[in-house]
Amino acid sequence: MRMNIKKNVSSIIFHSIKGGRQNDLASELNKYITENAKSTPYAIHYVRASLGMSPIPESPLTQDEVEVALFSKKSVRDPIVEVVPQICEKCTDDHVTVTDLCMSCSAHPCDHVCPVNAIKVFTDRSQKTAIDPNICIRCEECMKVCPYSAIVHRYRPCKAACGTEAITIGKDNRSYIEQSKCASCGLCTVACPFGAIIHKSEIGNVIAKLAQHNDSRKIAAIVAPAFINQFGTKHQPADVFAAIKKCGFDHVIEVAFGADMDTVEIAEKLHQKKEGDYIGTSCCPSWLRTVRKHYPSQLKHIVPSFAPMVETARALKQSDPEIDVVFVGPCVAKISETLEPKMSKYVEHAITFEEMACIFDFLNVKIEKTNNKLNQASSYGRGYAVAGGVAEAVIKAAEKTYGMKNIKAERADTLLKCRQMLKKLESGELKPDIVEGMGCLGGCIGGAGCIATPKKIKSKVLAFKKNATLSLEESIKQTYEDLCSK
Numbered sequence: 001m002r003m004n005i006k007k008n009v010s011s012i013i014f015h016s017i018k019g020g021r022q023n024d025l026a027s028e029l030n031k032y033i034t035e036n037a038k039s040t041p042y043a044i045h046y047v048r049a050s051l052g053m054s055p056i057p058e059s060p061l062t063q064d065e066v067e068v069a070l071f072s073k074k075s076v077r078d079p080i081v082e083v084v085p086q087i088c089e090k091c092t093d094d095h096v097t098v099t100d101l102c103m104s105c106s107a108h109p110c111d112h113v114c115p116v117n118a119i120k121v122f123t124d125r126s127q128k129t130a131i132d133p134n135i136c137i138r139c140e141e142c143m144k145v146c147p148y149s150a151i152v153h154r155y156r157p158c159k160a161a162c163g164t165e166a167i168t169i170g171k172d173n174r175s176y177i178e179q180s181k182c183a184s185c186g187l188c189t190v191a192c193p194f195g196a197i198i199h200k201s202e203i204g205n206v207i208a209k210l211a212q213h214n215d216s217r218k219i220a221a222i223v224a225p226a227f228i229n230q231f232g233t234k235h236q237p238a239d240v241f242a243a244i245k246k247c248g249f250d251h252v253i254e255v256a257f258g259a260d261m262d263t264v265e266i267a268e269k270l271h272q273k274k275e276g277d278y279i280g281t282s283c284c285p286s287w288l289r290t291v292r293k294h295y296p297s298q299l300k301h302i303v304p305s306f307a308p309m310v311e312t313a314r315a316l317k318q319s320d321p322e323i324d325v326v327f328v329g330p331c332v333a334k335i336s337e338t339l340e341p342k343m344s345k346y347v348e349h350a351i352t353f354e355e356m357a358c359i360f361d362f363l364n365v366k367i368e369k370t371n372n373k374l375n376q377a378s379s380y381g382r383g384y385a386v387a388g389g390v391a392e393a394v395i396k397a398a399e400k401t402y403g404m405k406n407i408k409a410e411r412a413d414t415l416l417k418c419r420q421m422l423k424k425l426e427s428g429e430l431k432p433d434i435v436e437g438m439g440c441l442g443g444c445i446g447g448a449g450c451i452a453t454p455k456k457i458k459s460k461v462l463a464f465k466k467n468a469t470l471s472l473e474e475s476i477k478q479t480y481e482d483l484c485s486k
Helices: 002-018 022-035 043-050 063-071 109-113 141-145 157-161 187-191 203-211 237-246 256-272 285-294 296-301 308-319 333-337 353-363 379-385 389-402 415-427 454-466 472-484
Strands: 081-083 095-098 151-154 167-169 175-177 197-199 219-223 251-254 324-329 349-352 409-413 434-438
Touching (some): 002 022, 002 043, 002 353, 043 197, 081 175, 109 141, 157 167, 157 187, 203 324, 203 353, 237 251, 251 256, 251 308, 256 389, 285 296, 285 333, 296 415, 324 353, 333 349, 389 409, 389 434, 409 415, 415 434
Parallel strands (some): 219 251, 324 349, 409 434
């Protein structure tokens, strides 16, 4: 549903602008919402989000707000991720319950192991064993001993996906996001089976720019290294880049090049750090926000380097300061990151792999075989897509450049594990030299904007990394010079 609405909204925006019907955009979008009211009753919320607006209001779109959303330099605003209360189904939360698989057995081991006597068993086998939710402490001991696996611990999917405990339950039993804790990872948006949590998107802005594109102002797509196999398993990396270019982008660049530049800077900081101190990576925006909001005492350790996304964009803007740069990646939090003053002057917009697939679809752009080879980055930068890859790249660079040895690293993927690691760092239990934090399971390949699952693409991403022909030094020299000349 989400992808279908984004595809249709993109088509309306693109063809309205191309056809000179820009003044009819609001009426066309409202018409689409009305015509699909029965099959997609919540379309208004997704249409609004596709325009970078808050998805919560249900009022019809006005032409003024559509034009502001699409044609302003930057219309999207924090918070990026929001719950739409009208869609929330008030799911059961944090509740241990007995299912219909219960056989009402005579042994009832569940009752024997319960430390608080919350289990109620019946002599009449027609009645299933029950758990009193007011007594249960959710220790899960009964679950472990049930021979039929009939006892389950139910969680609200959005809460289970949130690694920063930002999802709260309101008095109306609906989910809400406590923005002071939220890291904008967006994992709750894909966890909710009803689509009640939506992230604001910049796909509308990108489509508007592509529709208005002319030679006076160029557009570049910079693509995160997790793109491998996101758009199908049979395509070569260069084929994907060629297809993105066919959508109307003048340049398509590997963000892994920017990761190479970041590697050099972090390795230098690692070499310069004081004995007994540690440095933390800063390329994952969800990890960075988690440090800021939950463990601000550790922020001083985070290397204040530009993210690979920004390093790549900066190189492009060396030769053409007016070029519009669009980040294409796995990450919802990158949309929020582009709002930061330090980043916004380099990257105009950020969209996800899912949204890039929508653009392919409505423009009817097929990924076709080419004889091209992608040769813009080293194995160091390409490895950033997988958990552990950043620390590995930095350590290798530090060993090679500065002769450092016995570098101790700690890393965590998922924000829950990141918080656990930060707690140990704060207490002094962990004493590493370098720390890598990744907000999503498996790293960037597990991001909320991905199409393929980490399990399906990890080996392919690592193979792409292994097949890199440029060294770290060659990547930075050759690709930087190439970008600056574009």
